[in-house]
Amino acid sequence: MLITGAVVSVGLLAVSLRRLDYQALPQAAVLAATFFVASLISVPLGPSSVHLLLNGLMGLLLGWTAVPALFVALVLQAAFFGFGGVLVLGVNTMNMALPAVLCALVLRPLLPRAGPRAMFLIGAAAGAAGVMLTGTCVALSLGLSGEPFWPAAKAIVLIYIPLALVEALMTGTVMSFLNRVAPELVLHGEAPHV
Amino acid sequence: MQPSPLSPRGGRLLAQHDPRLLVVALVLFALVTVSLKTPTAAAVALAAALALAAAGGLPLRELLRRLAVLEGFMLVVLATLPFTVPGEAWLTFGPLTATREGLFTAVLIALKANAVVLALLGLLGGLEPAVLGHALGRLGLPEKLVHLLLLTVRQIALLDQEQRRLRQAMRARAFVPRSDRHTWISYGNLIGMLLVRSLERSRRIEAAMRCRGFQGRLYLLDSHRWRFPDTAWLVGLLPLLAGLLALDRLS
Structure with a gap:
C-alpha cells in the first residue's frame, strides 16, 4: 500500500510538474503558502475543533498545480510538525491530491459561467467532495492493509462526515467571497500571463 | 514580530551535520523500523528514537504535543484491532472478544509509529526549512x-x-x-x-x-559540505540498523 501510494504520487507529481511553468512558480508558492497557513486555523466544531483540508478549494483554484502545492505542504507538515511519517508521505499525497485533481477536472470548467449562487454551490461541492474523497481514500488505504482494519476504516469515514459539512459551507463562502471581491482569481487563477 | 510557524524549535547538536546525512539516516531508520515484526525489536527502535529526540533537543512539551496528534489518529486503529484480529481469546466485554494476537498487533503498530515520528522530530527538528529544501x-x-x-x-x-x-x-x-x-x-x-x-x-x-532577472531558476547556494564525520556517522549507523533487523529476525 505504501508503495502504491508512492508510485501514484510520483506519477501525479510528474504530470503536474510538466504542466507547471517556471514563470508561474512564485504565484504557486504564494497560494501553497496561503493554504498551509489557512489549514493551521483551528475551526470550532461541536465540543472539539478541526483543521481544514482545503484540497477541494486548491483543486478549484489551482488546477493541476494543486498537486505539487499539496506535496510541499505535506513535506513541511511532516518535517516540522511530525504529522504523518516519512514513509506515508506518498500515500498521504495521493489521498489529498486525487480528490483535488478530480475537483480541478470536473468542477473547475464550470466556474467561468457560474452566477453568484452557483459559485457558492460549486465551492460547497468541492469542499464536501475534497474531504469525503480524502476520507474514503484514507479508509481504503487502511482497509486494503488487511481485513482486521475494516472497522477502523469505517469509523474514519464517519469521522470525516461532519468535517465535510463544515468544509463545504466554508469553501462555498470562500468562493462567493472571491467571486465578489476578486473575480479574476476565480476565473483564471492559474495563468495570470497567458 | 512573531516567529514563523516553521522556525526550528530543536537544538543545534544534530543540525551541525550535513542535512543530507540526517534525511538519509531518517529514511533508512524508518524503512527498517516499519519492517520489524517483534515487539522487542520495535521497543529497541523506540528507545533509539527517544535517544535521537533527546539529542535533537526539542522541548519535552513540544514533543508531547506533536505526538498527541499522531495518537489521535492511531487511537481509532489501536482501539479496534484487538477485537478484529482473529486468534486466542484474551478479554471479553459482552459480545466483544479481544484476542492476544490483536493486542500484539496493536502494540507493535503503536511502537513502530511512535518510533518513526520521534526519530523524525529528533533528526529534522533543528533544521531551518530552507536547509531542508x-x-x-x-x-x-x-x-x-x-x-x-x-x-x-x-x-x-x-x-x-x-x-x-x-x-x-x-x-x-x-x-x-x-x-x-x-x-x-x-x-x-x-x-x-x-x-x-x-x-x-x-x-x-x-x-x-x-526586475532582478529571474528566468525561472534559483541557485542552490548552501554552505554545507559532506565531511568525514558525516561518512563516519553513516557507516556507523548501518551495523546498528543491521543489528536491529537481526534482533528482530533471530529472536
Missing part, C-alpha cells in the same frame, strides 16, 4: 519542486503574520470563535481575504523577481 534538492528532488518548497517556506512566514493581523482585526470587532454558522462563514471570508491579499503579493513578488 536544499538538502532535498541535493538528494535529487526535481528542481521545480525544490524551488516551490523554498519559495513556499518564505511565504508561509509572511502570510502567517497577515493571518494574525486579520484575526486581530476580527477580535477587535468582538469576534469570538464558536461552533456555529456565523463563525464558519466568518472564517470562510477570512480565508478568502487571505487568498486575495496573497494573490496581490504574488504579483508584486513576480514583478520584483523579473
